[in-house]
Amino acid sequence: MDFFVGDTVFEKGMHVRRSVLGEEHVNKANAKINEFNGDFQNFISHYAWGEIWTRPGLSKHNRSLITIAMLIALNRGAELKMHIKAAFNNGVSKDEIKEVIMQSALYCGLPAANEAIQTAEEVFRELGKN
Amino acid sequence: MDFFVGDTVFEKGMHVRRSVLGEEHVNKANAKINEFNGDFQNFISHYAWGEIWTRPGLSKHNRSLITIAMLIALNRGAELKMHIKAAFNNGVSKDEIKEVIMQSALYCGLPAANEAIQTAEEVFRELGKN
Amino acid sequence: MDFFVGDTVFEKGMHVRRSVLGEEHVNKANAKINEFNGDFQNFISHYAWGEIWTRPGLSKHNRSLITIAMLIALNRGAELKMHIKAAFNNGVSKDEIKEVIMQSALYCGLPAANEAIQTAEEVFRELGKN
Amino acid sequence: MDFFVGDTVFEKGMHVRRSVLGEEHVNKANAKINEFNGDFQNFISHYAWGEIWTRPGLSKHNRSLITIAMLIALNRGAELKMHIKAAFNNGVSKDEIKEVIMQSALYCGLPAANEAIQTAEEVFRELGKN
Amino acid sequence: MDFFVGDTVFEKGMHVRRSVLGEEHVNKANAKINEFNGDFQNFISHYAWGEIWTRPGLSKHNRSLITIAMLIALNRGAELKMHIKAAFNNGVSKDEIKEVIMQSALYCGLPAANEAIQTAEEVFRELGKN
Amino acid sequence: MDFFVGDTVFEKGMHVRRSVLGEEHVNKANAKINEFNGDFQNFISHYAWGEIWTRPGLSKHNRSLITIAMLIALNRGAELKMHIKAAFNNGVSKDEIKEVIMQSALYCGLPAANEAIQTAEEVFRELGKN
Numbered sequence: 204m205d206f207f208v209g210d211t212v213f214e215k216g217m218h219v220r221r222s223v224l225g226e227e228h229v230n231k232a233n234a235k236i237n238e239f240n241g242d243f244q245n246f247i248s249h250y251a252w253g254e255i256w257t258r259p260g261l262s263k264h265n266r267s268l269i270t271i272a273m274l275i276a277l278n279r280g281a282e283l284k285m286h287i288k289a290a291f292n293n294g295v296s297k298d299e300i301k302e303v304i305m306q307s308a309l310y311c312g313l314p315a316a317n318e319a320i321q322t323a324e325e326v327f328r329e330l331g332k333n
Numbered sequence: 334m335d336f337f338v339g340d341t342v343f344e345k346g347m348h349v350r351r352s353v354l355g356e357e358h359v360n361k362a363n364a365k366i367n368e369f370n371g372d373f374q375n376f377i378s379h380y381a382w383g384e385i386w387t388r389p390g391l392s393k394h395n396r397s398l399i400t401i402a403m404l405i406a407l408n409r410g411a412e413l414k415m416h417i418k419a420a421f422n423n424g425v426s427k428d429e430i431k432e433v434i435m436q437s438a439l440y441c442g443l444p445a446a447n448e449a450i451q452t453a454e455e456v457f458r459e460l461g462k463n
Numbered sequence: 464m465d466f467f468v469g470d471t472v473f474e475k476g477m478h479v480r481r482s483v484l485g486e487e488h489v490n491k492a493n494a495k496i497n498e499f500n501g502d503f504q505n506f507i508s509h510y511a512w513g514e515i516w517t518r519p520g521l522s523k524h525n526r527s528l529i530t531i532a533m534l535i536a537l538n539r540g541a542e543l544k545m546h547i548k549a550a551f552n553n554g555v556s557k558d559e560i561k562e563v564i565m566q567s568a569l570y571c572g573l574p575a576a577n578e579a580i581q582t583a584e585e586v587f588r589e590l591g592k593n
Numbered sequence: 594m595d596f597f598v599g600d601t602v603f604e605k606g607m608h609v610r611r612s613v614l615g616e617e618h619v620n621k622a623n624a625k626i627n628e629f630n631g632d633f634q635n636f637i638s639h640y641a642w643g644e645i646w647t648r649p650g651l652s653k654h655n656r657s658l659i660t661i662a663m664l665i666a667l668n669r670g671a672e673l674k675m676h677i678k679a680a681f682n683n684g685v686s687k688d689e690i691k692e693v694i695m696q697s698a699l700y701c702g703l704p705a706a707n708e709a710i711q712t713a714e715e716v717f718r719e720l721g722k723n
Numbered sequence: 724m725d726f727f728v729g730d731t732v733f734e735k736g737m738h739v740r741r742s743v744l745g746e747e748h749v750n751k752a753n754a755k756i757n758e759f760n761g762d763f764q765n766f767i768s769h770y771a772w773g774e775i776w777t778r779p780g781l782s783k784h785n786r787s788l789i790t791i792a793m794l795i796a797l798n799r800g801a802e803l804k805m806h807i808k809a810a811f812n813n814g815v816s817k818d819e820i821k822e823v824i825m826q827s828a829l830y831c832g833l834p835a836a837n838e839a840i841q842t843a844e845e846v847f848r849e850l851g852k853n
Numbered sequence: 854m855d856f857f858v859g860d861t862v863f864e865k866g867m868h869v870r871r872s873v874l875g876e877e878h879v880n881k882a883n884a885k886i887n888e889f890n891g892d893f894q895n896f897i898s899h900y901a902w903g904e905i906w907t908r909p910g911l912s913k914h915n916r917s918l919i920t921i922a923m924l925i926a927l928n929r930g931a932e933l934k935m936h937i938k939a940a941f942n943n944g945v946s947k948d949e950i951k952e953v954i955m956q957s958a959l960y961c962g963l964p965a966a967n968e969a970i971q972t973a974e975e976v977f978r979e980l981g982k983n
Binding site for chain 3: 640641645648650651655656658659660661662663664665666667672688689691692693695696697698699700701
Binding site: 445 | 757759760762766767771794797798799801802
């Protein structure tokens, strides 16, 4: 997948990815790139970050809210943790995260909401926001 | 579940439910209430609509966006259709619905997004918004 | 999969399957057996019905309750319909079905419970139990 | 969400919650209540424990069985562990838990059942019931 | 998303998409392109078909098998139907489809496999392959 | 479930299970057999390994590919890890595993694929294949 080299969508994607997930996260991910995972890393920089997260139709703030909502529903705890962290970079408040979880209690069920509460509290502790 | 009678939370809930889902939808649901489904209908009016949808921490507009996001992820087509319709009553635009679906392509997968596109287009046709 | 011929587990399985799903349902399924689906039909008669549904550790009544609970959670509407029908053959009451659905509202979320309410009401109409 | 204070549904809910999950569990949960999770804790005491677990139409024993069934299907391991523990407080036997898991092998698939077996064995070790 | 215009990946994608899903299917999809769904249609032509389905590391035959396997697990019936049809264009046989479904009975559960059997039989009837 | 003793399906099943999962894995599982999990262990030796994995219609190589595909979709990480390991015993290459994951990014979503990448890399490290 070397078609990405010098490519604007990739550059835009890496820029958004760094601003949303944070420099440190992306640097760590880059340091782990190898022959096995490299194509996937390039793919998401284009496909997710370059194409979709850059679209003007929805603010990054609201993209964070709906991404958190989807990850709670999908039962993907590790990715949820990453996107709760990222949400702060997009201006989402602790209170808004709480409301997404309260709403998820209704639609995704209580176990989903309960796990999300705990994941969010882990993030707050790691970020010193508890 | 007659504890709801004369209950302020229930009254608030019915009010919000009517404003979000529309008079017609709620009247239809009420006309179908019977011994089997009545407790469930009261339960959601009180808890979903009275307790959660009325919370001030997130706008109804944003509650619509995250509800749509969760329903795409959960693969619940009939409820998704209802909440895409309802979203218009909460000031969500067609473009925002499109962006939620584009974002869902990344996190929920392409089949989920593809079904959501078709569900949304059905709603637009029914509402004369296509 | 002709290892089933003359096989006691298979015979027991067909017996339980007929008593739970009803003669008519099983006869219809048998009439549709062909080269493509035959192995699957034999497989479930032997293993699902012959091995598991015949186990003494849980009554058929309670196996019906937990099967309905799992099918609501799994979002498998057609199979749910079949097992709500079957539950009556295992002595489950309408009220118990209602309670499984109320409980599912908590754990599986409201859209799951709402669909189950509607599926159950369809069954009641078909069986003249509404 | 201070509407709960002095409220019968809340009192009933806390009573059932303590009898099902155990004093120790509920005391621990209460000790962790903070501004972020407090509304959720209050919500489930009402919504889940006060309204649904107290309903007379299904025994607590059978509510435990169907809750376990749903949690296996939903792939929610931590909540499953909690409800396998709780099931003993509702008079469920090890053999019944085994049968719910055997039945789940059919409907939820072998990986779901396999994880449930391991979760149950963890609980048995913790409770000295292995 | 006009970055696709004159884009080689997009061209390759459309070519593969036509060869896998069939001219008729793609022409129908193209005829329905509008302002709402156009970006999504372009997105999948570029990324799904242009980037992934064209990768040399796995034959189109095997990509069909794993796609069918994933769609059974994901409970996405409409997309499953489309990919069972498409599988014939990739040289998959009825017998292989049967084996994927038998295998899915183990991992995804019997209701998933049962629905897949019925979806496959619908496809066979539509293609005159029953 | 002692109906299995001296039974050909069981013998065939144990043989395939050992060749696919490895002697060590099966010996460990056998050493943990007890009154609680024994029926389940016997059940899968018959149902999964004896009946399905032995069927001639699909190579073990391709059964590994579709099993991995289903486990990614089903979000069952522990079982996925076991089947990525097993895949090497069935002649699957690292490159093919990578391609299944790339394909899953499209259909199951990026979080599913991302977790699968990490699970696969864990396996490679454990097997000295990184």
